[in-house]
Amino acid sequence: MNKNVKLLDCTLRDGGYVNDWEFGSNNITFIFDRLSKAEVDIIEIGFLDDRRNFDLNRTIQPDTGSFSKVFSNAEETDSIVVAMIDYGTCSLDNIQPREDTFIDGIRIIFKKHNIENVVNYAREIKKKGYKVFLNMVSITSYSDYDVLDFIRLVNELGPYAVSIVDTYGLMHKNDLLHYYHLLDHNLDPDISIGYHSHNNFQVGYSNSIELIKHSSDRSLVVDGTLYGMGKSAGNAPLELLAMHLNENNGCCYDLNQIMEIIDVSIMSIYREKYWGYSFQYFVSAMQDCHPNYTNFLLDKKTLSMKSINEILSSISDEKKLMYDVNYIKQLYLDYQKRFSMEVEDGKELSNIFKDKDVLLIGPGSTIKTQSDKIAKAVQTDPIIVSINFIPHEYQTDYVFISNSKRYNNTFNKLKQTDAEIIGTNNITPMDKEFKYFLSYEDLVVEDELISDNSLILFLNYLKKSGSRRVLLAGFDGYTDNEPNYYDDSLEMSADYSVKKQKEFSIHMRQKIKEFAKDMIIEFVTDSMYTNKK
Helix, strand or coil: CCCCEEEEECHHHHCHHHHCCECCHHHHHHHHHHHHHCCCCEEEEEEECCCCCCCCCECEECCHHHHHHHCCCCCCCCCEEEEEEECCCCCHHHCCCHHHCCCCEEEEEECHHHHHHHHHHHHHHHHCCCEEEEEECCHHHCCHHHHHHHHHHHHHHCCCEEEEECCCCCCCHHHHHHHHHHHHHHCCCCCEEEEECCCCCCCHHHHHHHHHHHCCCCCEEEEEEHHHCCCCCCCCEHHHHHHHHHHHCCCCCCHHHHHHHHHHHHHHHHHHCCCCCCHHHHHHHHCCCCHHHHHHHHHCCCCCHHHHHHHHHCCCHHHCCCCCHHHHHHHHHHHHCCCCCCCCHHHHHHHHHCCCEEEEECCCCHHHHCHHHHHHHHCCCCEEEEECCCCCCCCCCEEEECCHHHHHHCHHHHHHCCCEEEEECCCCCCCCCCCEEECHHHHCCCCCCCCCCHHHHHHHHHHHHCCCEEEEECCCCCCCCCCCCCCHHHCCCCCCCHHHHHHHHHHHHHHHHHHCCCCEEEECCCCCCCCCC
8 A cells, every 4th residue: 555645635726617716715715724734735726827817716816926815814834735727828927936926836737739848838837946747638548659758758857746637537447557557667756646537437536546555655646626526527525535545544634624624615515516427427438528529419409318329439539538519510410311311201291291281289388378279270170290299188190200309208109199200310210110201401401509490390391392381389489487398298408598598589480480481380379489579
């Protein structure tokens, strides 16, 4: 068991992603003083970022002098005090000489392609008297040769520590130990090795314990945050690491002080801004990719997790950890279009809908509250089509399904309905075959916000089919003032922000107005998509 382990707390820095680093002036000093009394070896107090203005209530500051003001009332400490710089965000001019500041050391995070520039930058910081820590973010993007090239430069620099940073929580024990041993065997013995984990796979704590157990006698710096506070899935909890080191390494961290901070300062933040293990970050980690890719696909509200997983697995290796929004947009469209075979069903259906009146029923709450209007519309004997759901109260002739999530949500009901099912060919049915398949690619419109909205897709099909008149019921639009669906089970966590509501409604209204040039479109129930001003 390595007895030369140092515990580093980075709550005020990494935890700041949760609350935009706004801990409050008194709270900042309280957290720092308690960590100091707990005898935590290294305390990271925040980010140096000259894009930010001085703010006494935050732990992200433009220069070292600002941190001296923030911590002007802090007690003296035996802990090493460090701040972090994301390379490229803080000029050397904003870093005072060490003897003029509150800070003992500076940790620098950087991408692999910046290695040589970072080493030169770190050399200048070291000249100013600081302990320098180099943190290799996205360590899983480094090959063994990359690591060895980096070590050659680092040995010439002689930093205080080099840290393995599992930015997206991708590593299991064997991966971590491989990188550790590569560094341990080649770094100069006076350089400490650090480890900073994230909890996407729920192994941040266990990986830290394995590293402590299997490390050499070289000095080891292990990062943690109070209650695991940190962006996305969070970090290894400091209190668990301290407890383990007390029980197994002969350390004497004061857990009472640590628990006091969590109770007084951290839990109130946690209740407002949750962090921790989540399904979406697990999926991202499983596919070794940037979590924004997963977030983008989840926000589409059209894909099952199986489909999302398939798209993520198709991301090229060089793109996985460098988020590219245009790239994932194209992958999404390509996936939806992947069944580009000739679809004869569309021609057969066109004959059914040509020159006919069609009533489309959506899942909005008005199909309950304004049922009398719908009953009157049904009396005109239109063809009735429900969109992405099966209504309890109405007998429909067809059900149109274009959304994998809606398909999964209504699967059991689809097996029982007498209505014929029309599906777009981006969906693979599980049991009851779709009666008709329509080409998804032929129906999407050139408007990113509503390109594959199910109502828009089917209106586009009816326009192509030459329908005479279309009646719309239950397409209410989103609002944050009342229920958006007649059945809560149809809720899929859409974005109901006021800005999004207005923008979405405008785009829907404009497209429906465009379709109305080719066929009569009437709203049976109230809707935010009407052309009325």
